Amino acid sequence: MRALTRRRTINVCLTLLVAFVLIGAAWIVKNTLVETHFLTGWFFFVTIIFLAAYNLRKAFPFLPLGTSAQWLQVHIYAGLLSFVLFLIHIDYELPNGFLESFLASVYLVVFGSGLVGLYMSRTFPKRLTDLGEEVIFEQIPVVRNNIQTDVEDAILECTEEIHNSEIPMFYRNEIYPFIMRRPDRWSHFVYGYSRYWRPLQKKLSDAKRLFDEEELNALAKVEIRLSRKHQLDTQETLQFALKVWLFIHIPATYSLLTFTALHVVLVQVWSGGAL
Amino acid sequence: MSNVQIKRPERWSVPFSESMTEEDVEYVLQMPLFAEGMIDPEQFGKRISLAGILKNDASLLKCHQGEIIVREGEWGNSAFFLLSGSVSVAVQRGNDSLPAEILGRSNIRQKSFIDILKQLWNGHRQVESRDLEKYSAESPSSRTTKEETRVYLQDISIALDLEKSATINAVDFFGEQSALGRIERTATVIAAGDCELLEIRWQGIRDMMSKAPWLKLQIESRFRMYGLQRFLQASPYFEHLLPTEDRTPEDVERRNALFQNVLDDADFRSYGSYDKVEKFTKLVESGTASNLVHEPLIAKEGDYLEGVYLIRSGVARVSHQAGHKHRTVSYLTPGQAFGVNEMIEGWKTSRHADLRYSLRAVGYVNVIFIPARNFEQAVLNELMAREQSHSTFPDHLSSKSSDEIGQIDSGLLEFLVERRFVNGTATMVIDLDRCTRCDDCVKACATTHDNNPRFLRHGPIYDKYMVANACMHCADPVCMIQCPTGAIHRSMQGGEVVINDTTCIGCSACANNCPYDAIRMVHIRDEQGDLIFPTASESGTSAPVSLTPLTKATKCDLCAEQITGPACQQACPHDALVRLNLGTSETAAEWFNR
Numbered sequence: 001m002r003a004l005t006r007r008r009t010i011n012v013c014l015t016l017l018v019a020f021v022l023i024g025a026a027w028i029v030k031n032t033l034v035e036t037h038f039l040t041g042w043f044f045f046v047t048i049i050f051l052a053a054y055n056l057r058k059a060f061p062f063l064p065l066g067t068s069a070q071w072l073q074v075h076i077y078a079g080l081l082s083f084v085l086f087l088i089h090i091d092y093e094l095p096n097g098f099l100e101s102f103l104a105s106v107y108l109v110v111f112g113s114g115l116v117g118l119y120m121s122r123t124f125p126k127r128l129t130d131l132g133e134e135v136i137f138e139q140i141p142v143v144r145n146n147i148q149t150d151v152e153d154a155i156l157e158c159t160e161e162i163h164n165s166e167i168p169m170f171y172r173n174e175i176y177p178f179i180m181r182r183p184d185r186w187s188h189f190v191y192g193y194s195r196y197w198r199p200l201q202k203k204l205s206d207a208k209r210l211f212d213e214e215e216l217n218a219l220a221k222v223e224i225r226l227s228r229k230h231q232l233d234t235q236e237t238l239q240f241a242l243k244v245w246l247f248i249h250i251p252a253t254y255s256l257l258t259f260t261a262l263h264v265v266l267v268q269v270w271s272g273g274a275l
Numbered sequence: 276m277s278n279v280q281i282k283r284p285e286r287w288s289v290p291f292s293e294s295m296t297e298e299d300v301e302y303v304l305q306m307p308l309f310a311e312g313m314i315d316p317e318q319f320g321k322r323i324s325l326a327g328i329l330k331n332d333a334s335l336l337k338c339h340q341g342e343i344i345v346r347e348g349e350w351g352n353s354a355f356f357l358l359s360g361s362v363s364v365a366v367q368r369g370n371d372s373l374p375a376e377i378l379g380r381s382n383i384r385q386k387s388f389i390d391i392l393k394q395l396w397n398g399h400r401q402v403e404s405r406d407l408e409k410y411s412a413e414s415p416s417s418r419t420t421k422e423e424t425r426v427y428l429q430d431i432s433i434a435l436d437l438e439k440s441a442t443i444n445a446v447d448f449f450g451e452q453s454a455l456g457r458i459e460r461t462a463t464v465i466a467a468g469d470c471e472l473l474e475i476r477w478q479g480i481r482d483m484m485s486k487a488p489w490l491k492l493q494i495e496s497r498f499r500m501y502g503l504q505r506f507l508q509a510s511p512y513f514e515h516l517l518p519t520e521d522r523t524p525e526d527v528e529r530r531n532a533l534f535q536n537v538l539d540d541a542d543f544r545s546y547g548s549y550d551k552v553e554k555f556t557k558l559v560e561s562g563t564a565s566n567l568v569h570e571p572l573i574a575k576e577g578d579y580l581e582g583v584y585l586i587r588s589g590v591a592r593v594s595h596q597a598g599h600k601h602r603t604v605s606y607l608t609p610g611q612a613f614g615v616n617e618m619i620e621g622w623k624t625s626r627h628a629d630l631r632y633s634l635r636a637v638g639y640v641n642v643i644f645i646p647a648r649n650f651e652q653a654v655l656n657e658l659m660a661r662e663q664s665h666s667t668f669p670d671h672l673s674s675k676s677s678d679e680i681g682q683i684d685s686g687l688l689e690f691l692v693e694r695r696f697v698n699g700t701a702t703m704v705i706d707l708d709r710c711t712r713c714d715d716c717v718k719a720c721a722t723t724h725d726n727n728p729r730f731l732r733h734g735p736i737y738d739k740y741m742v743a744n745a746c747m748h749c750a751d752p753v754c755m756i757q758c759p760t761g762a763i764h765r766s767m768q769g770g771e772v773v774i775n776d777t778t779c780i781g782c783s784a785c786a787n788n789c790p791y792d793a794i795r796m797v798h799i800r801d802e803q804g805d806l807i808f809p810t811a812s813e814s815g816t817s818a819p820v821s822l823t824p825l826t827k828a829t830k831c832d833l834c835a836e837q838i839t840g841p842a843c844q845q846a847c848p849h850d851a852l853v854r855l856n857l858g859t860s861e862t863a864a865e866w867f868n869r
Contacts, residue, residue, distance in 0.1 A: 003869040061719035061846040062391050064839050072848040121711045129707040129739050242711045
């Protein structure tokens with residue numbers, strides 16, 4: 001078994017084991033008529049603090065606190081276990097208080113965004129690799145501008161060299177809107193291509209019947225650049241998604257921590273005889 | 276078609292030193308080394324005359340007391356003939372050697388926990404900002420002439436423990452082992468008083484050796500006495516011949532005799548272009564890299580096996596004929612051997628064995644050739660009992676078999692060898708199928724280097740692997756050749772190739788020599804972000820003497836000062852980035868196949 005597969009197998013088995021132990025222990029304690037909410041609540045709170053500490057650790061790469069990869073492994077599986085703790089804590093029922101419902105919603109946003117992030121970070125890199133030539137995210141607009149300039153130059157050259165060419169008109173009506181269009185992010189995100197790409201390809205294919213050999217040569221050059229622009233849009237979308245999910249996950253985590261702290265204070269103050 | 280014509284470049288188109296004049300050549304030829312017949316000018320032909328060699332391959336140096344001539348651990352491509360005066364050689368190695376600061380190097384000290392915490396608030400806000408005070412701190416004085424910068428020790432008797440140093444007097448020579456073998460200098464040499472030296476680049480020594488039997492004999496006997504003996508003693512193939520306490524005197528004597536036979540018959544061979552850093556990326560892009568025509572053949576598949584080849588320095592490609600071309604099956608790094616398996620097979624079956632693979636020099640390679648007869652007597656007869664049919668040769672000494680070689684995907688292997696990444700001891704490899712492009716590695720690098728990242732997350736890609744543009748800390752660091760101050764050096768602590776920012780004069784020699792473009796020259800700034808210009812230090816004025824800002828060479832230092840090791844690898848959340856020692860293909864294969 002390969003090292004990474006072995007690691008995943010061991011971690012999943014351990015997580016399942018701990019989850020069953022937690023569920024079993026909570027069930028036993030509950031059946032002895034002991035109040036479990038405080039215990040599971042504190043467990044849950046500490047877990048959330050630990051999970052949030054990963055972001056803090058990232059800020060100090062020079063501290064001997066273990067590698068980021070080790071932290072992420074613990075973060076992932078502790079995050080999954082936190083959902084088990086959450087379910088136990090809420091008694092497998094939807095909370096009915098305002099603050100509790102809000103807290104539960106925020107937690108689900110954090111947990112859900114974490115799952116989405118995990119899925120993306122495990123699948124999108126492969127999609128990006130499959131796209132071929134890699135461009136650093138920050139440089140994509142520059143490369144896209146260069147492509148646009150190249151296309152314009154090719155069209156201008158064509159206009160100068162070929163008398164009465166139909167290409168400039170075709171460029172204005174079909175190619176220019178595609179070149180200037182912002183990336184069709186949702187389509188790229190879900191399907192891996194823009195919904196405007198196939199229609200453009202069809203128009204290019206249809207138009208070829210109207211062009212002579214010289215024009216076809218010019219168009220072939222443009223087509224290569226259009227394909228590159230489309231590929232660049234996919235790259236930008238995937239890289240953007242890989243970056244942006246953290247802008248949901250991390251602020252939601254800090255909101256969760258803040259409101260959980262408030263929840264703890266309120267519960268401790270108004271717990272009465274329950275403690 | 277245009278018909279541009281240029282003069283064909285010749286052997287001496289670019290002389291070693293522009294300052295070597297005809298008068299200097301005449302003067303040198305009057306010195307005892309040449310006048311008394313040790314090196315006879317008459318033996319040299321007209322095309323490559325001795326005067327021509329001296330004019331074009333040599334440089335006349337006049338050194339003063341305390342001047343550092345060569346430093347232990349640095350790479351050099353020249354030898355020195357001492358014409359007059361004497362030099363001191365610091366013969367100690369390792370910790371007993373001269374302090375790093377004296378040699379113009381940085382004394383790398385791992386940061387304490389407090390120092391590490393201080394990085395949180397001590398980082399400079401400006402790009403490539405430097406603390407100017409460190410440049411005025413005491414350091415070896417240097418003098419820059421038109422051609423070069425030389426470093427002096429202020430007081431040689433304090434710096435060098437004279438009891439633990441050797442003296443070389445005129446007429447003698449030193450530095451030839453390192454120049455011809457392309458290995459690091461083994462000692463620091465300092466001018467003991469005013470002296471004259473003739474520095475000759477390796478091509479000149481090579482030509483002189485071919486015409487001057489005295490010189491050839493001297494160099495070969497020194498090589499057998501020191502270089503070859505040290506190399507073979509360190510080789511696992513011959514360690515059983517070294518004397519140990521549990522052996523009888525007769526046994527020790529017998530083994531010594533076997534070892535001496537190997538020493539006497541071993542042949543030293545060099546392949547490939549010594550000083551030409553091939554732009555192999557161009558070869559790859561032009562598609563000619565796979566032809567292997569630019570890689571000199573060391574041993575050819577199918578040829579009769581005449582002996583075993585031990586790699587002394589450089590990297591060699593093991594390939595197998597496949598169709599009209601060759602498929603790379605492995606590569607060999609210093610200390611590894613070629614032809615051992617065939618030798619064992621032939622020895623067991625008492626039949627002659629042919630080579631199963633070809634061996635080629637990737638860049639410049641030094642090989643020690645051990646004739647079959649010597650290898651059989653000294654290694655096979657000693658380690659295996661012929662009469663026992665089940666007797667096996669120790670696994671760790673066998674050449675890599677084709678099955679083991681298959682551990683790394685063949686295409687990936689071609690990629691790593693073709694682009695010479697196998698030269699790296701800490702090559703940054705990124706698994707793009709796992710890398711989320713989060714740039715945590717770049718951020719961590721910047722955090723640990725005063726907010727200046729020391730690598731680019733960009734580079735050649737094969738399949739899902741990217742070799743990023745970061746210093747690989749080569750086994751054969753050509754960047755060190757020609758550094759005038761020794762600022763770029765291998766750290767004595769961890770072996771990393773590092774640059775001492777204080778003694779770097781910004782000449783760009785290292786950046787130009789690095790074939791991987793892993794060294795960047797940067798303009799340095801002060802705390803306010805203003806560019807720094809050189810001032811006329813002798814005149815004491817603060818007015819800039821040049822409109823060109825000061826530059827410094829920068830590159831990855833493998834976080835030698837950090838207790839956590841390379842921050843890039845530490846910071847990668849997805850186990851996508853690794854610093855791999857590609858010199859050991861087994862370790863590399865383990866990571867690639869994880």
